[in-house]
Amino acid sequence: MRLYLSDVSVSFGEKEVLKNINFEVNKNDKVAIIGRNGCGKTTLLKVITGEQDIDSSFQHNVKDKIQKTGKFEIGYLKQIAFDDDSETFENEILKVYKNILDLKSKIEVLEHSMSSGANKDVIKYDDMLRQFDIIGGYTYQKEYNTAIKKFGFSEEDKYKKLSEFSGGQRTRHIVLCQIILNNRFHLLRKGQRMRRQLIHIVFHL
Numbered sequence: 001m002r003l004y005l006s007d008v009s010v011s012f013g014e015k016e017v018l019k020n021i022n023f024e025v026n027k028n029d030k031v032a033i034i035g036r037n038g039c040g041k042t043t044l045l046k047v048i049t050g051e052q053d054i055d056s057s058f059q060h061n062v063k064d065k066i067q068k069t070g071k072f073e074i075g076y077l078k079q080i081a082f083d084d085d086s087e088t089f090e091n092e093i094l095k096v097y098k099n100i101l102d103l104k105s106k107i108e109v110l111e112h113s114m115s116s117g118a119n120k121d122v123i124k125y126d127d128m129l130r131q132f133d134i135i136g137g138y139t140y141q142k143e144y145n146t147a148i149k150k151f152g153f154s155e156e157d158k159y160k161k162l163s164e165f166s167g168g169q170r171t172r173h174i175v176l177c178q179i180i181l182n183n184r185f186h187l188l189r190k191g192q193r194m195r196r197q198l199i200h201i202v203f204h205l
Helices: 041-049 056-065 089-115 122-134 140-150 167-190 192-203
Strands: 002-012 015-026 066-069
Touching: 002 041, 002 056, 015 041, 056 066, 089 122, 089 140, 089 167, 140 167
Parallel strands: none
Antiparallel strands: 002 015, 002 066
């Protein structure tokens, strides 16, 4: 693989953020981008991922300015602020399992209706339970509790507000949620066995 930037510049209005940037990254290279706040580090990363255009005068030959060769994907962990810092650590993780929790609520409503005699739709109930099993409804709590421990968080951390965590811990939380989300995507595609294999691989790298 090879990532190559040649004479790349980016301006916002009259403010020139990046000027004539040149660098190359090859397979197994490790690169750190260091600089003061506002110097253009995030802008440079957005150029690499394609989220930020370079100056319009270079648009006609952008393929020459930014070259990516070989088969590789770029993973980009953005600077993310949580929507609600008063949310607990665990509740933020549970947002990943929205489909499971939504179905769980529907099952509970149907169970209540069936117990009162108002609804006897056993077939629908069985279908919902089957779907609940397929999407990991019986294992999701064990899944995220294991992930929490693997990422160095304690049982007590689950009940703390996000505002109580440091920047580094909040970043780990975001990575944790992304890994769980990605593994659940594979679960929906290839089933329970694949999900367990992926979790084992991720946590033992």
